[in-house]
Amino acid sequence: MQRDRHRNAGVATRRTPQARSTACSAAIDLISAAIAESGGNLDTETASSLSTKLLAVTASGADKDAIPAYARALVDDNAPGTAAATVDVNRACVG
Secondary structure, three states: OHHHHOEOOOOOOOOOOOOOOHHHHHHHHHHHHHHHHHOOEOOHHHHHHHHHHHHOOOOOOHHHHHHHHHHHHHHOOOOOOOHHHHHHHHHHHHO
């Protein structure tokens, strides 16, 4: 079921000057690459790899909470999915 949880991860994935921080730009680039690599559906291995990479992003402000929360949601089997975390990343990083 984890594969379905990550279908089209939903984070604004276009590289955009509107990214609110360097950390947001890095996170968006990582998410975009993972989505492209997986064909739009993050399998367990890709989600785990992405989570690890996102947790290494040094963030501050609103993105300091949003990026790691999204990373944890990707790999937490007890989480209902990534929808809420996706909204938070989009709000923190692209407005």
